Every structure is written in C-alpha cells, then in structure tokens.
Amino acid sequence: MTTISSSPERTQALAPPPGAPSRGRRRGRRRLGDRLLFAWTWLIIVWLALPIAVMIMFSFNNPHGRYNFTWVGFTLKWYGPHLLDYPSLTTAMKNTLIVAAAATVISVVLGTLIGLALGKYRFRGSGAANLVQFAAISAPEIVLASSLLSFFVTMNVQLGLKTIIVAHVMFCLSFVAVTVRSRVLTLDRSMEEAARDLGAGPWTTFRLVTLPLIFPGVLAGGLLAFAISVDDFVVTSFVSGNTQTFPLWIWSATRNGLPPQVDVLGTLIFTFGVLLAVGSALFNRRGSNALFNRRGNR
C-alpha cells in the first residue's frame, strides 16, 4: 500500500466525490458497524460455549446410576467428596495437564523458530520444510498414530507420558509454525534494520524487536497448541501405553456411561479458565499492555 504524499496533484483529488456521505453520517455508521461486530463476536463466543452450558447443567444433575443423559433433579453432591469417586479419572486429568503444558512449551519454542526461518528467509530446503509442515497437518491422525507406535516399538522405547509428549509436540509444532510464519511474513524489516543500525546484536534484536512484534502469533500458536494437546485422542491412545489421559478416559467411559463427575471436572476446568480470563482482563486494564496498544489501535 503506498503512502500518502502531499504533492499538488493530489490536493485536487482530495475534494469529496459527488454523492459521498458527510463526515458525521460516516461516523454514525461506523459506530453502528462497531456495535454489530461487537455483538457478533459475543454471539460466536456464546455459541462456542453452548455445549459447556449443557455440561454445567448436567454437573448438577442427580441420576441414580452412572448414566447422565436425562435430567432427573438438582443436586450439589458431586461437588463434594464424591468428586474423587473415580481415582483413575483424577489421575487422567493430571496427566493431561502435564502433557499439555510440556507439549505447548516445547512446540511453541520449536515452532516459532521454524516459523521465523520460513517467513523471513529464502533458503534451499524451504520448499521441503514447507512440505513437511503441511504433511504433518494433513496426515490423518490414525496414520500418525500407527506409524509413531511402530516407530517407538522398533526403537524399544517405553510407552508412557514421555512418548505422549513427544507425539503431541510433533503435531502441535506445525500449527505453531504456520501461525507464526503468517505473522512473520508481514513483519516490517525496517524495524529490525533500524535496531541493527543502532548497534543491537542479533540476539538483542530478536529479544527486543522481533519477538514483541511476532508475539501475537506466538501467543495464538501457543493457545492452539494447548487446545489441540488437551483434546487429542487418537494419537494419544496409541502411544500412551498404560498411561491414561482425560480424553482417553472419557472415550472409554462412554461405553459404560459418563458419570456426573466428568461434567463436574469439565465445569471446574472451564470456571478456572474463565477466572483466569477475567483476571488477565482486569490486569490488562491497568494499561501494562504496551505490546498491543500501539499504532492507533483502540
């Protein structure tokens, strides 16, 4: 997009064309548009959370057995000591969180590096790298799962938490890399060149200039990676050995009924997440977010 210069020829062109609405009318329309967008965004957030609402509702249900599909009556009893009725479930939850945390951290680091390389530089092998990224995303999970399992077995690796983390990093990597790369592609080189001109070394440039600029991409990639890892089922089930994770337990349990404890755990996770979001929103309001509040974005 070209910058706007102020040569005499252009001044002529700045006269409003016939039929253009007045400044005031446009500002009014802008406000209506904003409000529609705001409503739409919240509509989507609510739509995404709708099943959660059902889940929360059923965490208060009072079935007399294991099946929790029909509303019977209201109770709070599952939020008490009954929550720990299924020890395997709580262990599974713990494992899922450990794996997701580890996998997110590792894949964010590795994926950001790849995204940087593919976005900033033209080098031989970038085509092949792109191809591998793409293949990692497009491979059906069952293919990844069986090939990884054969690989681990041939290499005589003990299946468990470590193999799950390795597998999760493997497919989260590409998601992070693609997200970061699309951000890096739009990076303004002049910023880094300016920093270099001012005497900053490559690491300093990265730390103080590049990283803050690509941070939204890194954060988005990290969130995606966490979400994928927490929810992964197929690949995890193949490489987990005798370790249990939350999605695996639930899938196995559906054959014999999903007890309310599952809904309670889900509600607790969701509530914790909401509190985290509200907390960070309050924290952000204190204005400490110079990273995001630049260049006229309100």
Add this chain to the structure above:
Amino acid sequence: MTKNGRMLSRRNALRLGGASAAAMGLAACGVQGAAKQQSTAQAESAADKFWKAQKQTGQVNFANWALYIDPSHTTLKDFTAATGIKVNYSEVIQDDSSYFAKINPVLSSGQSTGADIMVITDGLQFDELVELGEVIPLDQSMLTNFHKNAGTPYQHRSFDPGNIYSVPWASGVTGIAWNPKYVTQPPTSIADLWNPKYAGHVGMMSDPQEIANFGLFKIGVDPVTSTESDWHTAASQLMQQRNSGIVRQYYDQSYINALSKGDTWITMAWSGDIFQQNLSSGTNLQFVIPKEGGTIWTDNMMIPKYAPNPVAAMKLIDWFYKPEMAALLTEAINYITPVPAAQGIISAAAAKASGSDKATLGAVASSPLVWLSADEYSRVKNYVPITSKNRASFYSIFQPVTAG
C-alpha cells in the same frame, strides 16, 4: 506389523537378552507364532511346562475398560488383604480394535505391554491374539473358584472351548430396545427393526460383527455356523434396510443417548445400557431378545504374552469367581456375571439395605437384563467366528453397510 517390522523385532528380541524367564520359557516351549497349528494337547503340555517355571510375585497389573469395576475397588482391596499382592489397576482399554492395534506391535516385537491381565471381548481381536500366540494359556489348576462357581454356559463357550486362554469377566446381550412412548406394539422379532413404520427412527450398531449377527438372524441362520453366501444374503437385507431410509444412524455407543431422547424409537442395544439408563434416570425403556435370537458377547480376562506377573494374575483372575466378589462387581457394573450364586448374595444385600440403596440393589438382583433365563440362554448366539482366512471377505461384505 509389517514384514520389515517383524525382522527388526527379532533382532530386538535377541538384543533384549534380559527378557523375563517367562518369555524365554514360553518361547522355548514353542507357544508363539504358529500356536494355531498346535492341537489342544500340545498346547496344554507346553502350558504345563511354562507354569511350572513361574514364581510368585508381589504385584499384578490389570488393564481394563473404564467404569468396568466397582468404583471403590473393594474387590481389589480385599484381594490385596487376602493375598498380600498389590494390584495396579489401569483403565486403558477404549475398545478392542484400538487396544489390539496398540499391543500387537509391542507383543510381536518381543516386548511386554506391562499388563498381566487384559479384558478382551470375544470376536476378531480375541481370535487374532490366539492365532498370533500373543496370549498365555491359563493355568487350569489355579482356576478352582471358576470350576466350582461358574455357570455351565460359561464353562463351555464355542470361541474358547476348555477355557484355555480366557475366562469371562462379564457378558452382555445385544437385543432390541424400544421406547414405549413411541412404539406401541412391543417388538418380538428382528424384522421389527425393518418395519417401515419406524423409518428414520431405527438405530443400528456400527460394529460389523454386531450387524452381521442381526442380518443373519433375520434370514434365520445361526452366526456360528454361517457361510459366506449367508453373509451375502444378510448383507443385502441390511443394505435394503439402509437404502429405504429406515435406519437413522449407525451408532457406536451413543444409541442409548438417542433412544432416551426419542431421536430413535427402536434400536439394537446392549442389555446393560438399558438397565443402567432406567436405573439412572427412571426412564422406562424396554429390552427384548428377539425370537430369532440375540447376540451374547463376553468380555474375557486374558494374560498377554510377556506378562511380568502371571502367577499373581491367575490368582486375581480366580479371585473374581468367588460369589461375594462377583456380587460386588455385578452390583456396580450391572452386566451379566458368570457366577449364578451372586444373585442370591445381591438379593440378601438388598433385603438388608435401606433407602435408595435398597431400590438399586433390588433392581439389580431381580432384573431380567442381568440374569438370563434358561430359555434366553438357548436363544442367544455368539458372533460369527472370524479367522485370518475369512476376515477380509467378511469385512468387504459388511463394511459397505455402515460405510455410506
């Protein structure tokens, strides 16, 4: 899995060196690979030699399906109190096919899965494990409770005569379930699932073994003795049911959800699910074993090859055939137990209990979904026996029904 995989794995197996005595002993006895070639007598003598070489250990690793044991693990705790053996219980089995796909590469490369007991349903994967020699024959001398307390139908099963490789954990029956709110005339026959009156509201299962049985029942053939041409006829019946829009969906496990909400009115169903749903929510779903027949399936305890604690595993397996333990289990999971004496124990417990416990226990003790009558036992049949020879044709005939 692949030939290359096998070659590499033999190299690995040798490299392992420190493989457990069990594995070496078992390999020396020839109980591997071509187990299908051996006669029962050969297998028994090999098994004898294997078990004589085993020693007692202090723990046992039990791999099972989720929610398939009493939640408080009282059965396991009592076992530990009585024998001193610790039980590591893990609910890692989601379904037979994925569990088999998980353990097969491990076992065929000479490594242990870490599990001593696993629970596998009779069917394709069960047969494959036996054919591949990846399960250890049970020590019959340690099955005292089993021989004493197990019901007669469970001591003679077509898919494992003589209980060489497995004993039942729990059984279930596949029959027809319906919602009386929408189905006014109680169904009695398989053909009721084909009734155009219920078009768009009939549920069928997506497991090829399950629908094959129902297709075969419809044409009046016993699945255990069916031939390939029978399969073709059955499949065409199923395709007709599907193409005329009668079937709403092929469900894996969530048919109970659809049935209880009225999305489906009549469906193939497992007995335990109907019982559990009625118990949980007070619904009035009905279940019947059709007159042409229903399917009985059994989840079985088996010992995988290279199990680190086979002796302890045998002890735990036989432990569940004590009537008190079988009763505890059935009270919790509500599937059909192989120990008939458990019913009396549960009724007695119901008489002594009070409040909602009394209602629950009473329901369990008296439900026809948990205790089959002799007539029903005679009507139910096992799955079609599938071996590596006929598996490909079986699946190519029945998979198109659900594959859309």
Add this chain to the structure above:
Amino acid sequence: MRRLRAAAVPYLLIMPGGLWLIIFFAIPVVALLSLSTQQGDVVHGFTQTFHFANYAYAWDNYHDQFIRSLIYGGIATILCILLGYPVAYWIAFRGGAHKSTYLFLLLLPFFVSFVLRTVSWQYFLSDNGLLLAPLKSAGIVPQNFRILATAPAVIGGLTYNYLPFMVLPIYVALERIDFKLVEAAQDLYASRATAFRRVVVPLSLPGIFAGVLLTFVPVAADYVNASILGGTSNTMIGNIIQDQFLNSQDFPTGAALSFMLMALLLIGMFSYARALGTEEVLEAAAR
C-alpha cells in the same frame, strides 16, 4: 565469515524443530508409505510387492467418501471464514487491552474434551431437545424435522470444532495492520466496504491462507463429527481410514487412502497459494 553465518541462520533456526519432525514424523510416515504397496494381513505379516493396485482399489471403493469429505471440508471452511473473520476483525481492531482475553475465551470450550462437547450438542440438537422442541410446538418446523444424523449436522459440527483454527491466524494477520491505513482510505472517501475490500482484506491474506490451511486440511480428515452427528450417508474418508486401520486391519488400503488424501490436499493447497500469490503481496506489504 559474516556472510556464512548469515546464510546459516535459517538452517540453525529450523534445525531443532525440523529434526523433531523428521525423526518423529517423516521417518515413521515414510515407513507407512511403503506399507501402502504391500499385501498381506496382520496374522501372516505384510510383504512388499509394489502392489500399486491398492491405490486403484481404494479409489474405486471410496471415491464417494473422498469427494464428500472435500465438499464438507470446503463448506465448513467457507463457513469458518464467514463466521470467524468478523470476530478476528473486531478483536484485532477493537479489542484493545483485552485481545488476549478474547482469544482465550474463544478457545476455552476446547479445553473440555470433545466427547463432552459433542455429547452436549447431541443433547441440545435432539429431535425434541432444547432447540427443536420450542420450534416444533410453535409450528415453525414440521414435526418430523431433525438436525442430527444429517449432513448439515456434520458440517455444523466441523465448523464448530475448527472455528478457532480460522479465527486465530486471521487475527494474527489483522492485528499487524496499522489502522491508520484504513482511516486514510476513508479520508480519501472510500466507503467502509471499499476500505475493507481494498485495504484490509489483501493485507490479511496470509492470515486467511494460514487459516484455510489449518482448517480445511484437518477437517477433510476428520471422522469424529461424522460418526457422532452424522447419519447413514454422511461417512467421511476419515471414518473409512479409521475403519481400515482398526477394524478391517487392511493397513495397505488404509495407508493408500491416507496418502491419496494427503496428496489431494497438498495439490489443492499449493494451487490455492499460487492463485493467491500470497508471497508477493506480503513482500510488498512488508516494505
């Protein structure tokens, strides 16, 4: 020396992640690729016979499901763009200090297992459930209308499950845009629509492309939504592949199907990238 170091930088950056992918992805998958031309079965083992007829067999039997998956994937992706772009736009330009909070809120439902989410949707969308019961009693829809076990249910489920994968990349691209450019266009009497069309959209193209990549590709290979929300004729190729690996244990056909799928998607995405000319646009934008 400096030039050598400069040339080595991209390789150094790629190395750790690339190594990870090569060891844990490329090698195992190539091994599986060789499986696609083998014959045999689980019990007797598989042998390499370069039996390329496996691919022909796979296409003959399952091209319906292939095409269906591409169609469902395409519709779901377009829906994701239509639904998600406004959200990304609003968060990027109007989110202010709370941008990361909004992103987090978008993804929060996904931290609860997809089985729970889908079961909840089944409850919500059932024939006489929370959504349809009031509509039916008000006479807005006929009595035997249903949402579950239909193609729209599957596509809806796919859109639902993959929406954040579209929103996040678009947000990342939009956030980069200096809003002053849009204001400048409007100062030049471009209408909001024109400003949007000629300024914002081209600059957000890399985000859209990344979003399409992260959405269309996994959606085409999805199987969960079809199996839980679909009816008898909504099976996707992911279900078939799943079935081949687990139930039929016909690994060669399963592998052949998988690689055909990956190849189709690859060709599609690269043509799309070519058509968009994303790289050139961005080079210019970065200046």
